[in-house]
Amino acid sequence: MLETLMLSRLQFAANISFHILFPTITIALSWFLFYFKFRFDQTGDPVWMRAYRFWVKIFALTFAIGVVTGITMSFQFGTNWPKFMETVGNIAGPLLGYEVLTAFFLEAGFLGIMLFGINRVSARVHTLATFIVAIGTSLSAFWILALNSWMQTPQGFEMRDGVAFPVDWLAIIFNPSFPYRLMHMVVASGLTAAFLIAGISAYRLLKGDDKQAPKLTLKIALTVAAFLTPVQIFIGDLHGLNTLEHQPQKIAAMEGIWHTEKGAPLLLFAIPDEENQRNNFEIGIPKLASFILTHDLNGEIKGLNEFENYPPVAPVFYAFRIMIAVGILMLLISWFSRLQLWRGKALSPWLLKILVAMSFSGWLATLAGWYVTEIGRQPWLVTGVLTIKEAVTDIAPENVGFTLVMYLILYAVLMTAYLHTIFTMASRAIEIEEISDDEKIKRPISITAPLNPTIK
């Protein structure tokens, strides 16, 4: 029988992992939508409106799942981790509160107009509503990452009788790891949305949909992906250096360094052996880890042996490698495809198929990255302040086990329905995307105007 602690952890991991998938798409997809709508207002070219219409439906679906699975989170803290709020609630509370007040309401309030109000308000107000929804999703990321980063690298508070009290709010919000984590997550969202748009557009082209809209969105998505992947690698490197400074035990686990080492190799593969504190089957590039982390081939990296508390090594080590592998794949594929388009060539069917396969690669990389940073924080819930063991509830394990199974079944059903629906919408787009008659009357000029001639 599993104990309440492990079950609560699994449940929280299941809930937050499932939840984060959807905001990861919508944070950036909302900006893509704003761009489509903005370009439509500027040019009057109906292809922008078609791109908008298709993606706004996927946005609505994704956003709805994000909202409803997010509600679960606000109950979880109290039900499963009561000591969390009791100990650091004075800091976590206001950050969560500002997320609800400034972000959730903004999104939800203007979503109705964005989705269903296009014929009820002026074009300008509708574009503005789309813009405000995008602002809202980004603000939400701002507050929630401020809180998460504070839990990783807390500052700006004092402890009185075992309870944290805020001293300096600016220091709390702009804690050392926050700027890096925020940038890393926002760009991750950009990549996730870009590969989703590219993948679904490629799927439509493969299905024989020769409309302009999927070609246009494919091109835009690949441009964004090709630009953001190197940016992300750069930010990721900075984030890693920041972690080395503030949470060196996490870096040691990520790199699989058991004992302090000079000129540490970059391990491409290994099987960490927790019991004997060593790695088996190591394949590595000599001195590269030291070089990346200290910019010196013989730089010293602290091993896990230096720390009293350190996270479980294997999951952090593997998750990190999965994230990096997906990142490299993204870089190769986006640059290769974008180069093909740039040279005026159409993408070959097998390249389109690869893009379809990459549709949800952003999810994989994002989850893997979060596992690195969250498992890498263990055994702390708030570094140096509160451990997960201290924070957990005393609810009977049967109850937690029961709800965990319910959530897992629910998530399996939702995921199946979500993927099925998205691909159904993509294959049906060919039938429903024609411009309607009243639209032709409304915008006579745009019909005769040539479509963007650069799209191949």
Added chain:
Amino acid sequence: MFEANTLAVIFVSLMGLSILLYAILDGYDLGVGILLPLDQPDECDTMIASIGPFWDANETWLVLAIGLLLIAFPAAHSFIFKELYLPTALLLISLVLRGVAFDFRAKAAFSHKPTWNKVFKAGSLLAALSQGYMLGMYVMGFENTLMAYGFSLLSAFGVAAAYSYIGGAWLIMKTEGSLQIQAVQWAKKSGWICFFGIVAVSIVNPVINTEVYIKWFSWPNIIYFLPLPIIGFLLFAVSNQQLKYLPKQNDKDCWLPFVTAVMLFIVCFFGLAFSFFPYIVPGKLTIWQSAAAPESLSFILWGAIVVVPVILSYTAFSYRVFWGKVRELRYY
């Protein structure tokens, strides 16, 4: 700056406002879900279209209410939700199912639409029942007795009926033709069940909670509080009278039942709020015992003072944009 005791009162009022707004706003859209006539797919479309632009924002009031409880009264939050662990999980799962059903039914393959309609209806009903059950357990002070469970079940049906009632009233306002005539019938029936539910809670609450009894029936409180039940009865009588004569010619007064229902919700809310104040966990924790640090509460209060009026104004704007009878819900 605000003093610690004042802050606790301000925050419990803000939380109360969010709960009240949630009960009214998500109340009508959950009610519409409960009333969904599965054998009439066209009416289902119209009904769901009437709540389409709003349900998401409506549910955000729940997040704010629970958020405020978590932020301002963390000890009460963990106490209440540990006691209500399973009904809470049921509530969350039904809210998730219902929320996604709304989107899936419009986007999945056409043949799946009836299934998602069923999920939408079942999710709405379960969400209302579990909220009513949680309210019942709260009123009963989280006792683990047969009577507490029985009362909570009664309260579950009462809340589901109250939501159907306000949902019916919403539909009278937003629809026309045969659906509107049906909505009048729905509002009538669920109104009666809701009425008996309110009477039951009003009797049981003071009988089992001595403190509530003393508060309501001691002199001179009874003078101050007496208007509440009287207004409640009057509102119900008015509502019953209105429903008899609706729909009228040119759709005159179609908005009256909804306004009456909202007022009834407000009266019930204040009745409950007066009963328990200053307790946040009945008989166990007061708002002052469980309040978070004043420096945290003032930090968020300044934000709330600026943001809440803005939220209320753009919510009003959104209702204005979608004013009038419901039209087919289209993304363009």
